[in-house]
Amino acid sequence: MSDDSVPRLSLAVEATFGSFALRASLEIGAEPLAVVGPNGSGKTSLLLAILGLRRLDRGRIQLGDDVLYDAVLAIDRPTEERHLAYLPQDFGLFPHLTAVENVAFALACNSQAANRKRHRGEAMSWLERFGLGSLAERNPAQLSGGERQRVALARAMASAPKALLLDEPTASLDVEARVEVRAFLAESIRSLGLPTILVTHDAMDVEALAGRVAVLEKGQVVACGPLRDIAKDPPTSFAGKLFCSSKFLGMVPTDSPANTAVVRRN
Amino acid sequence: MSQLFLSRARSRRLYGALMVGLGGFLLLFLVLPFVALVLDGGPESIVRGLGCALTWPALRLSLGTSLISVGLVVLGGTPLAWWLARSRWRSARWLEILLQLPVVIPPAVGGIALLLAFGRRGLFGEALERLGWAPAFSAVAVVMAQVFVSAPFYLQAAVQAFGRLDPSLLAVARSLGASPPRLFFRVALPLARPWLIGGAAMTWARALGEFGATLMFAGNMTGKTQTLPLAIYTALELDIHTAQALSLLLVAFAFALLLFLRRFNRGPEVARRLAAQ
Numbered sequence: 001m002s003d004d005s006v007p008r009l010s011l012a013v014e015a016t017f018g019s020f021a022l023r024a025s026l027e028i029g030a031e032p033l034a035v036v037g038p039n040g041s042g043k044t045s046l047l048l049a050i051l052g053l054r055r056l057d058r059g060r061i062q063l064g065d066d067v068l069y070d071a072v073l074a075i076d077r078p079t080e081e082r083h084l085a086y087l088p089q090d091f092g093l094f095p096h097l098t099a100v101e102n103v104a105f106a107l108a109c110n111s112q113a114a115n116r117k118r119h120r121g122e123a124m125s126w127l128e129r130f131g132l133g134s135l136a137e138r139n140p141a142q143l144s145g146g147e148r149q150r151v152a153l154a155r156a157m158a159s160a161p162k163a164l165l166l167d168e169p170t171a172s173l174d175v176e177a178r179v180e181v182r183a184f185l186a187e188s189i190r191s192l193g194l195p196t197i198l199v200t201h202d203a204m205d206v207e208a209l210a211g212r213v214a215v216l217e218k219g220q221v222v223a224c225g226p227l228r229d230i231a232k233d234p235p236t237s238f239a240g241k242l243f244c245s246s247k248f249l250g251m252v253p254t255d256s257p258a259n260t261a262v263v264r265r266n
Numbered sequence: 267m268s269q270l271f272l273s274r275a276r277s278r279r280l281y282g283a284l285m286v287g288l289g290g291f292l293l294l295f296l297v298l299p300f301v302a303l304v305l306d307g308g309p310e311s312i313v314r315g316l317g318c319a320l321t322w323p324a325l326r327l328s329l330g331t332s333l334i335s336v337g338l339v340v341l342g343g344t345p346l347a348w349w350l351a352r353s354r355w356r357s358a359r360w361l362e363i364l365l366q367l368p369v370v371i372p373p374a375v376g377g378i379a380l381l382l383a384f385g386r387r388g389l390f391g392e393a394l395e396r397l398g399w400a401p402a403f404s405a406v407a408v409v410m411a412q413v414f415v416s417a418p419f420y421l422q423a424a425v426q427a428f429g430r431l432d433p434s435l436l437a438v439a440r441s442l443g444a445s446p447p448r449l450f451f452r453v454a455l456p457l458a459r460p461w462l463i464g465g466a467a468m469t470w471a472r473a474l475g476e477f478g479a480t481l482m483f484a485g486n487m488t489g490k491t492q493t494l495p496l497a498i499y500t501a502l503e504l505d506i507h508t509a510q511a512l513s514l515l516l517v518a519f520a521f522a523l524l525l526f527l528r529r530f531n532r533g534p535e536v537a538r539r540l541a542a543q
Binding site for chain 1: 434440441452453457
């Protein structure tokens, strides 16, 4: 996939929630962007703002040619019309629906005609594409963390999104599952070719999944750049600790297949 | 050392006696009236009491009106609760408190309020009468009184149920493209359903037992506005065993409802566990 076929997600937003002020200006293209910062720095608020679930004071959000939000032009598209795939920390599978019904839900949302049988069939083929065919009739509670994330990703893709927003994609998994999920996510993000924002606490996630890093501190983006630059010269003490605790200090490993694409793009 | 042991044992005995004594006192007080209600007079007098002329009209009216009341409360209460639970508007919190008022005011006060609003001389009564509708002292008034006093039970359960839904699930549903009706009918409603059913059951119990507001606003006319609780009140002047028999009918309904709720309450627990995983 060439870089110009990936639409750009560009945003410049300002918002105040009580005493907290969020101010962020970011450009996301083919290279996934990791947003890092301590708890309460506004990472999740940023995702919710992009989703249209937080009232903004000023700014503009544009995805490809679509303007999702523009304070001056008074454009504020509702969440359901923004075509953003959002994966919350616990993946957000509907507990009252089976895996295949979860995927069919996304298909039903995006089609004019109500055709349960067809949606179910399409949902099955999405699950099969993600290697989940045998788990179709299970409830989310009967799936492992990694499986749940795959179903959530299959469901997100079935809604034909134009960008991908991941909130702490490995935080709710046990350590063993994390490695597997990280590899799967890295491969998926690469093959999907969507502008991707990933909020994380985890240096391994950043290094496996993202090419660029934005460092958030008290609601402000204090630095944004290629992973190597940020890791080499961390702009905040949080970023310093984050990348220092990582064994890949100051460099991007090129041996793991998940990372080669990122490096090549750099 | 041995003295310490002794005093410890004694204080433990004292503690045990105090706890059992106080708790047992309340337990007896709560259970004994039910024992009397079931045993007094024996089954024959209960059967005779059920054969009283008041029984069947009151039972029919009570069941009919209370079921209609529950239906109306669920129909209007579900959208209202969904809006209240999601509203960021500060006045919504105040409205929530206001809507709980009928729970804490005496039902008789509710009856007076209804009379002042919709009675013949009431604030809106004259306008209603000009439209050819005078609800006071009719079966419609029975339903209105029941809805007024019982709706808060459903509203509270429903607001809590919708408020407890995982916000990230709702966010995901919307990001997938779910329209507001789809979000409500396919996500919020099924996830909240166990609590909604619990709230509806409590509302039904309250409507079935409604007395004060009904007496004030609908009156006590056999076959027209005399529900079971009012029939009990009337029967008490004739024969206590008739009142006892009618009371047992209500106790039986209430007990069945409690059993149903206990069975059903496993529903929320399962849902919670599913959501936690």
